[in-house]
Amino acid sequence: MRVALAVxxxxxxxxxxxxxxxxxxxxxxxxxRVLLLEDHRSPIASVQMWYRVGSRDERPGATGLAxxxxxxxxxxxxxxxxxxxxxxxxxNGGQDNAFTSQDATAYYVDIAAExxxxxxxxxxxxxxxLLLDPREVDSERQVVMxxxxxxxxxxxxxxxxxxxxxxxxxAHPYRWPIIGWMEDxxxxxxxxxxxxxxxxxxxxxxxxxVVGDIDAPALLERVRxxxxxIPRGPEPPPVLAVEPRPNGERxxxxxxxxxxxxxxxxxxxxxxxxxxxxxxxxLLATLLSEGRAAxxxxxxxxxRQVALDTSGxxxxxxxxxxxxxxxxxxxxxxxxxxxxxxxxxxxxRLKVEPxxxxxxxxxxxxxxxxxxxxxxxxxxxxxxxxxxELMGSWRLLERYVPEVRAVTAADVQRVARxxxxxxxxxxxxxxxxxxEP
Amino acid sequence: MIAARRLRRGALAAALVCAGALGxxxxxxxxxxxxxxxGPVLLVAERAALPIVVVTVWLRAGSALDPxxxxxxxxxxxxxxxxxxARRSGPxxxxxxxxxxxxxxxDASRDGVSxxxxxxxxxxxxxxxxxxxxxxxxxxxxxxxxxxxxxxxAALERAEEEPESVASRALxxxxxxxxxxxxxxxxxxxxxxxxxxxxxxxxxxxxxRPDDAVVAVAGDVTLAEARRAVLARLxxxxxxxxxRASVPMAAARPPVASRALERExxxxxxxxxxxxxxxxxxxxxxxLVASQVLGGGSVSRLYxxxxxxxxxxxxxxxxxxxxxxxxxxxxxxxxxxxxVDVAIRLARGELDRLRKEPLDAAELDIARSYLIGSFPLxxxxxxxxxxFLIGVEDAGLDLDYPDVFRQRVAQVTAADVARVAAxxxxxxxxxxxxxxxxxxxx
Numbered sequence: 034m035r036v037a038l039a040v041x042x043x044x045x046x047x048x049x050x051x052x053x054x055x056x057x058x059x060x061x062x063x064x065x066r067v068l069l070l071e072d073h074r075s076p077i078a079s080v081q082m083w084y085r086v087g088s089r090d091e092r093p094g095a096t097g098l099a100x101x102x103x104x105x106x107x108x109x110x111x112x113x114x115x116x117x118x119x120x121x122x123x124x125n126g127g128q129d130n131a132f133t134s135q136d137a138t139a140y141y142v143d144i145a146a147e148x149x150x151x152x153x154x155x156x157x158x159x160x161x162x163l164l165l166d167p168r169e170v171d172s173e174r175q176v177v178m179x180x181x182x183x184x185x186x187x188x189x190x191x192x193x194x195x196x197x198x199x200x201x202x203x204a205h206p207y208r209w210p211i212i213g214w215m216e217d218x219x220x221x222x223x224x225x226x227x228x229x230x231x232x233x234x235x236x237x238x239x240x241x242x243v244v245g246d247i248d249a250p251a252l253l254e255r256v257r258x259x260x261x262x263i264p265r266g267p268e269p270p271p272v273l274a275v276e277p278r279p280n281g282e283r284x285x286x287x288x289x290x291x292x293x294x295x296x297x298x299x300x301x302x303x304x305x306x307x308x309x310x311x312x313x314x315x316l317l318a319t320l321l322s323e324g325r326a327a328x329x330x331x332x333x334x335x336x337r338q339v340a341l342d343t344s345g346x347x348x349x350x351x352x353x354x355x356x357x358x359x360x361x362x363x364x365x366x367x368x369x370x371x372x373x374x375x376x377x378x379x380x381x382r383l384k385v386e387p388x389x390x391x392x393x394x395x396x397x398x399x400x401x402x403x404x405x406x407x408x409x410x411x412x413x414x415x416x417x418x419x420x421x422e423l424m425g426s427w428r429l430l431e432r433y434v435p436e437v438r439a440v441t442a443a444d445v446q447r448v449a450r451x452x453x454x455x456x457x458x459x460x461x462x463x464x465x466x467x468x469e470p
Numbered sequence: 471m472i473a474a475r476r477l478r479r480g481a482l483a484a485a486l487v488c489a490g491a492l493g494x495x496x497x498x499x500x501x502x503x504x505x506x507x508x509g510p511v512l513l514v515a516e517r518a519a520l521p522i523v524v525v526t527v528w529l530r531a532g533s534a535l536d537p538x539x540x541x542x543x544x545x546x547x548x549x550x551x552x553x554x555x556a557r558r559s560g561p562x563x564x565x566x567x568x569x570x571x572x573x574x575x576x577d578a579s580r581d582g583v584s585x586x587x588x589x590x591x592x593x594x595x596x597x598x599x600x601x602x603x604x605x606x607x608x609x610x611x612x613x614x615x616x617x618x619x620x621x622x623x624a625a626l627e628r629a630e631e632e633p634e635s636v637a638s639r640a641l642x643x644x645x646x647x648x649x650x651x652x653x654x655x656x657x658x659x660x661x662x663x664x665x666x667x668x669x670x671x672x673x674x675x676x677x678x679r680p681d682d683a684v685v686a687v688a689g690d691v692t693l694a695e696a697r698r699a700v701l702a703r704l705x706x707x708x709x710x711x712x713x714r715a716s717v718p719m720a721a722a723r724p725p726v727a728s729r730a731l732e733r734e735x736x737x738x739x740x741x742x743x744x745x746x747x748x749x750x751x752x753x754x755x756x757x758l759v760a761s762q763v764l765g766g767g768s769v770s771r772l773y774x775x776x777x778x779x780x781x782x783x784x785x786x787x788x789x790x791x792x793x794x795x796x797x798x799x800x801x802x803x804x805x806x807x808x809x810v811d812v813a814i815r816l817a818r819g820e821l822d823r824l825r826k827e828p829l830d831a832a833e834l835d836i837a838r839s840y841l842i843g844s845f846p847l848x849x850x851x852x853x854x855x856x857x858f859l860i861g862v863e864d865a866g867l868d869l870d871y872p873d874v875f876r877q878r879v880a881q882v883t884a885a886d887v888a889r890v891a892a893x894x895x896x897x898x899x900x901x902x903x904x905x906x907x908x909x910x911x912x
């Protein structure tokens with residue numbers, strides 16, 4: 034699926050142990066949270082360092098700081114100069130990367146389990162000793178701008194997602210793109226990056242997860258030795274913004290000369306995992322958009338043949354309430370208005386007719402199977418532990434499948450009526466430029 | 471929720487079918503292999519840790535077998551397999567597999583078609599019934615053919631807005647003139663419009679055959695169970711009388727071509743490509759190491775020169791793309807319209823430098839260590855294991871390939887790299903495709 038609107042459904046790629054896994058957990062004196070899980074299927078491990086900071090923690094005028102800093106984390110420390118981190122990882126056969134989301138920034142290395150300590154030492158070093166050389170900042174700025182061109186300027190779906198979020202939120206930082214506005218990327222200075230790093234890259238704002246062919250108790254001692262001396266920092270400033278209750282439909286139209294087919298996105302303000310309605314919303318997302326038998330594909334692609342593809346996503350684990358997304362790309366000859374109506378028809382149907390037991394069962398089984406598949410790699414297991422831990426506790430994992438399985442047809446109908454309301458909706462329409470085919 | 475992954479690199483990685491798919495080796499046997507009485511090769515990797523099973527049936531019915539004048543036929547045929555059988559409609563098939571939380575997909579590529587099942591162990595029988603049904607008894611109902619042709623046409627239209635798709639298509643034309651590898655797997659808007667149900671039926675009858683099939687199974691299943699289950703469903707599948715299709719090898723030295731295409735873009739996408747060799751050639755491993763040094767990761771020369779030192783790109787990489795009927799070495803990069811010419815010049819300069827200056831020992835070591843050391847990551851899921859097995863079998867390699875890979879990579883010397891660089895990395899031998907913003911549109 035190419036659609037940037039629909040973002041990787043966390044819980045499909047996610048893992049949950051059917052029985053409580055023997056996670057070794059600890060919180061160091063300096064506040065560093067540690068989760069270690071032995072998985073001896075293969076002689077590898079996934080080492081993941083998560084910081085509780087993302088684009089949510091930025092301010093207007095300096096958007097993109099969290100992501101820019103993620104890039105700078107590969108630019109060296111006094112002990113490990115520029116490029117040394119990746120060099121050490123690669124010469125040890127590891128694969129490293131990182132990503133920034135609205136809520137978190139994560140660094141990961143998948144590597145032979147016997148090399149885990151090397152990675153931990155590097156992570157401990159760059160938690161507090163980043164160089165942040167202004168010349169490197171200027172050079173990396175060009176790289177980030179190229180990244181933005183790829184993801185937003187020249188990608189019609191990316192451009193639409195950005196504009197839609199900017200209209201759907203008026204007070205909450207979820208309104209700006211994770212990568213930041215180009216105008217801000219152009220102006221970010223080393224001093225701002227330094228202040229951001231000092232505020233958020235502290236052991237008490239971090240979570241370390243290692244899953245793989247490790248001896249967890251022994252590794253915990255090594256973690257204490259490597260990270261224990263890093264001093265606790267001041268608590269990061271809280272995000273105070275709260276999105277006011279939406280009070281009417283909002284719309285935005287984006288014209289992209291390079292686009293060939295219209296795209297329609299609908300986004301509804303919904304609560305996150307803290308709400309008792311969250312399992313029903315998660316099931317609803319599966320029922321609407323997971324697979325070819327799901328409602329959106331069946332109705333828009335197969336039966337009405339107005340869409341080339343469809344997608345849907347519910348950000349269950351987002352830190353603050355966010356948006357339930359639906360989107361569809363038009364088949365040639367079909368208009369955005371047709372697509373929008375077809376999407377709305379499906380949502381109306383949910384409010385009027387109870388869904389069948391067969392459909393509910395299918396969505397429940399897809400949820401459960403997705404959880405099992407998510408345990409297929411140590412990387413996915415580590416990511417899932419981290420995401421649930423950031424929601425409050427990795428133990429919430431154990432509740433997820435039973436809660437989704439317990440959702441009834443009445444719950445689905447009630448939730449659809451409550452949240453798929455016009456005044457919670459933002460409609461985004463991507464149009465190829467006039468005159469283009 | 472991770473709203474959008476912001477990866478540091480790799481945007482074009484998908485365009486590069488990296489040789490890494492056939493990575494290095496493990497000591498334990500990867501899988502059991504046998505040839506079933508009616509022809510299919512059965513490969514089974516027992517992985518009992520999770521109650522899941524992946525089964526892929528691979529057939530050589532890819533777009534390399536598209537008849538002249540019918541680009542896209544193999545792809546249309548594959549796409550129709552799950553759109554209805556003698557017993558079930560397309561939506562019935564979708565419901566059957568998704569109701570148990572599984573998936574069943576059929577996809578064509580240049581060299582073949584894969585029909586892939588992913589299912590919880592307890593639903594393996596149902597899943598295999600569906601696999602056998604879509605392979606052996608697809609209905610190709612006229613209305614489904616029509617529907618799918620329209621969908622493919624729409625997807626081709628959308629591919630026009632993706633610069634990497636536009637560039638890949640142009641590069642394939644340049645590297646494989648007159649060969650089936652030169653046309654897109656999905657065909658063109660025009661060719662797909664002309665395809666008929668009769669062509670689909672004939673293609674299926676001729677090219678979906680047990681004596682060309684590879685059945686790879688990995689997961690929570692024993693060899694005996696897998697053999698029994700596969701034989702029960704595919705054992706009576708008889709090969710057609712017609713001989714197996716043959717496809718000529720692509721030209722070893724096609725003319726070098728350069729094309730610049732204009733679209734509404736702020737950033738240009740560049741693909742450079744030149745003929746290379748397959749795994750069975752003695753130059754393959756030295757070339758694999760050379761490509762790793764050139765653009766294989768974030769310590770590679772291209773990454774260092776274009777991204778770390780000059781800030782010209784977000785994404786730059788190189789890789790080998792070995793196919794059954796021809797191989798290429800590809801370089802992909804993206805840079806804004808104003809700087810793309812500098813980026814191309816630097817990339818060509820790096821090709822030249824690899825040809826003219828000896829590799830230093832440390833660089834060689836990192837490349838070899840990475841290729842060897844990262845091997846287990848290439849088999850770290852059940853799905854990857856199945857793809858690896860199919861890749862090994864299709865390339866005509868043995869199941870000890872992981873060990874062979876490790877030994878051969880370890881043996882590559884700086885002199886070997888210099889030798890293959892002289893032969894394959896002459897910048898003058900690379901075709902260049904640039905998809906950039908319209909002149910003056912910036």
